[in-house]
Amino acid sequence: MHLFLYGPPGAGKTTIGKILARNLNLPFVDLDRIIEANAEKPIPQIMNEQGETAFRDLEASALKALCSPLAENKQGGGRGAVVALGGGALLRDENRALAESSGKVILLMAGLETLLERLERDSEKRPLLAGDVRGKLTSLLETREEHYASFPLKLHVDGKSAEQSAYHAQMIFGRHHLSAMGEYDVRVGQIPNLLPGDLIVTDENVAKYHLQKLPHTPAIILPPGEEHKNLETVSRLWKSFLQHGLDRKSTVIALGGGVISDLTGFAASTYMRGIAWIAVPTTLLAMVDASLGGKTGIDLPEGKNLIGSFHPPKLVLADPSLLLTLSDRELRSGMAEVVKHGVISDPELFEMCSRGMDWAKENIQTIVKRAMAVKIQVIEQDPYEKDIRAALNLGHTVGHAVELVSGFKLSHGEAVAIGMVTEAKYAERIGIARKGVANMIGEVLSQLGLPVEIPNDISREEMIPLMRVDKKRSAGSIRFALPVEIGRVELVEVDVLEDVL
Numbered sequence: 195m196h197l198f199l200y201g202p203p204g205a206g207k208t209t210i211g212k213i214l215a216r217n218l219n220l221p222f223v224d225l226d227r228i229i230e231a232n233a234e235k236p237i238p239q240i241m242n243e244q245g246e247t248a249f250r251d252l253e254a255s256a257l258k259a260l261c262s263p264l265a266e267n268k269q270g271g272g273r274g275a276v277v278a279l280g281g282g283a284l285l286r287d288e289n290r291a292l293a294e295s296s297g298k299v300i301l302l303m304a305g306l307e308t309l310l311e312r313l314e315r316d317s318e319k320r321p322l323l324a325g326d327v328r329g330k331l332t333s334l335l336e337t338r339e340e341h342y343a344s345f346p347l348k349l350h351v352d353g354k355s356a357e358q359s360a361y362h363a364q365m366i367f368g369r370h371h372l373s374a375m376g377e378y379d380v381r382v383g384q385i386p387n388l389l390p391g392d393l394i395v396t397d398e399n400v401a402k403y404h405l406q407k408l409p410h411t412p413a414i415i416l417p418p419g420e421e422h423k424n425l426e427t428v429s430r431l432w433k434s435f436l437q438h439g440l441d442r443k444s445t446v447i448a449l450g451g452g453v454i455s456d457l458t459g460f461a462a463s464t465y466m467r468g469i470a471w472i473a474v475p476t477t478l479l480a481m482v483d484a485s486l487g488g489k490t491g492i493d494l495p496e497g498k499n500l501i502g503s504f505h506p507p508k509l510v511l512a513d514p515s516l517l518l519t520l521s522d523r524e525l526r527s528g529m530a531e532v533v534k535h536g537v538i539s540d541p542e543l544f545e546m547c548s549r550g551m552d553w554a555k556e557n558i559q560t561i562v563k564r565a566m567a568v569k570i571q572v573i574e575q576d577p578y579e580k581d582i583r584a585a586l587n588l589g590h591t592v593g594h595a596v597e598l599v600s601g602f603k604l605s606h607g608e609a610v611a612i613g614m615v616t617e618a619k620y621a622e623r624i625g626i627a628r629k630g631v632a633n634m635i636g637e638v639l640s641q642l643g644l645p646v647e648i649p650n651d652i653s654r655e656e657m658i659p660l661m662r663v664d665k666k667r668s669a670g671s672i673r674f675a676l677p678v679e680i681g682r683v684e685l686v687e688v689d690v691l692e693d694v695l
């Protein structure tokens with residue numbers, strides 16, 4: 195599965211492609227350089243001596259070779275390559291069909307002035323533009339206008355650095371490579387019906403809708419629900435692993451929401467001192483949060499997630515189409531975490547959330563990709579939560595307590611929504627947050643149909659000790675992640691918890 199960058203000359207396909215390949219730990223291929231190597235002469239010379247049609251023939255055969263199954267398997271250990279295409283490489287229908295069936299194509303777009311500025315620097319390398327660069331480029335863009343416009347994935351590079359464009363390309367492709375804790379890929383896309391795993395762990399609800407998508411792997415089907423995220427279930431998993439003959443080389447697949455990924459990851463981290471696992475998240479919350487970052491664990495009656503380990507999966511595969519079967523309530527709950535990610539560092543994502551549930555459902559791919567990107571940036575900076583990763587706990591200290599006191603009548607996301615607004619109000623009171631931030635967060639969450647206040651029947655007195663045993667405690671005081679403004683949070687030590695509530 196290759197990642198192709200395409201677009202007019204000067205759009206930055208090579209520069210951005212190299213950065214993208216480095217970020218994704220994939221090989222980088224410049225199709226023009228392959229053509230030159232095959233022909234043993236530079237492209238201007240091929241054009242001069244043989245003409246454009248002959249050049250296009252060479253281009254077509256170079257692309258064909260690159261997309262052959264053999265070459266794809268070799269590139270990046272079967273993970274494909276980042277490929278910069280020449281500006282007219284997909285003009286031929288058969289080339290386009292080949293590229294689109296061998297991977298994904300992003301069209302890089304730039305305004306005429308940006309293109310010119312870059313092209314004038316190396317016009318001699320561009321035989322189709324030699325001489326009057328402006329005139330020739332203008333007419334080339336006119337001729338290819340419809341062609342370029344027909345590519346569904348587009349990235350506007352004007353005003354962005356090459357690094358920023360590469361990061362955006364990652365979001366559009368839905369591809370990341372994590373290396374701060376373990377080395378693994380995160381991919382957004384359809385799940386193949388054969389995944390390299392020995393046993394699936396899932397729950398009854400997910401099994402009903404999605405287990406048939408992975409027909410070749412045996413499965414353990416657990417009862418659904420947070421109340422099963424405990425040592426008894428882990429013990430059941432360990433025994434099932436044994437019965438299925440799993441050994442240290444085996445891989446288990448967690449197909450489900452955050453409860454399944456936390457349980458499976460934890461069971462995998464401890465079985466035979468650690469075996470591999472793959473996360474196939476099936477809730478929005480699990481896609482944008484629980485499956486990322488390698489935290490696995492279970493609850494104790496005294497508090498959530500008190501027992502656990504860091505054990506990253508070897509692959510995260512998020513297929514947003516699996517969310518179609520999710521109940522409205524669960525989808526809304528997941529949106530609470532998406533809002534949280536917007537508040538932490540992506541104001542544009544926060545603005546998207548303000549468009550409401552219908553918009554979010556229609557644009558769920560975009561929502562998943564953007565929200566995942568926020569979490570990935572944070573966990574890559576601080577994988578073991580020494581510092582900034584604690585920002586991801588925004589809304590969770592209050593959220594976990596209110597969730598527990600409600601006896602899980604409130605879902606995790608609903609509890610986090612209440613927690614975020616409660617903590618934001620506190621942040622305003624103590625002068626950390628700008629005035630109005632709590633209101634803005636509350637409005638967006640309400641717009642998504644999420645609760646924003648601690649229900650009257652929840653006892654604050656019962657919440658305090660639960661907040662204290664919450665795992666984020668540090669030396670007596672509790673460290674809160676508090677919003678400063680939309681897109682920025684700060685970590686603050688709080689001694690008197692009653693003040694927060």
Ligand SMILES: NC(=O)c1ccc[n+]([C@@H]2O[C@H](COP(=O)([O-])OP(=O)(O)OC[C@H]3O[C@@H](n4cnc5c(N)ncnc54)[C@H](O)[C@@H]3O)[C@@H](O)[C@H]2O)c1
Nearest residue numbers: 399418451452453454476477479480483484489516519520
């Ligand atoms: N490890 C981490 O970093 C991390 C981060 C955030 C949350 N979590 C944990 O995640 C858990 C919450 O995750 P969750 O909200 O995904 O809960 P969940 O796993 O309980 O799933 C919610 C419900 O949706 C059902 N479901 C799942 N996918 C479905 C689908 N595609 N179609 C229909 N039904 C489906 C499940 O059976 C369940 O009933 C909590 O335990 C929380 O502590 C962990």
